[in-house]
Amino acid sequence: MRVSVIGGSTVTESEAKTAERVGRRLAENGHTVVCGGLGGVMKAACRGASEEGGRTIGVLPGEDRAAANPYVDVPVATGLGHARNALVVMNGDAVIAVDGGVGTLSELGLAGVFDRPIAGLGTHDAPGVKAVESAADAVAYVESAVEPGGEER
Secondary structure (H helix, E strand, O other): OEEEEEEOOOOOHHHHHHHHHHHHHHHHOOOEEEEOOOOOHHHHHHHHHHHOOOOEEEEEOOOOHHHOOOOOOEEEEOOOHHHHHHHHHHOOOEEEEEOOOHHHHHHHHHHHHOOOOEEEEOOOOOOOEEEOOOHHHHHHHHHHHEOOOOOEO
């Protein structure tokens, strides 16, 4: 399954480690990471997935695929700015949020609109967000919420 990992573009070392663990666990379990393709949570999640041999997709706000962080396997240039947040969420079967500001909040809202299961690690307390304590819990939650083949349970 594809899992959209969302969160802050600037993060603390602790938040980066959490996002890296999320990416690593997703890759270990055979899932693809979808993200916004830039820094912070996005880069850390992609790094974790890449180090485990996982696949990563970065949906970029600009027109230059080369702007993606070095751990993105498939950069998708959109030229849409923040409007690309809808594409980040739509291209995952579920969402894991780590930290985040207003951009992450917009993605959480879109995840609700698109009926995606959402696990949250230290992120906004928003409708539909299942607060979890660890990367393992986040991955287990989204796996339990999505049927094989991407259909929500």
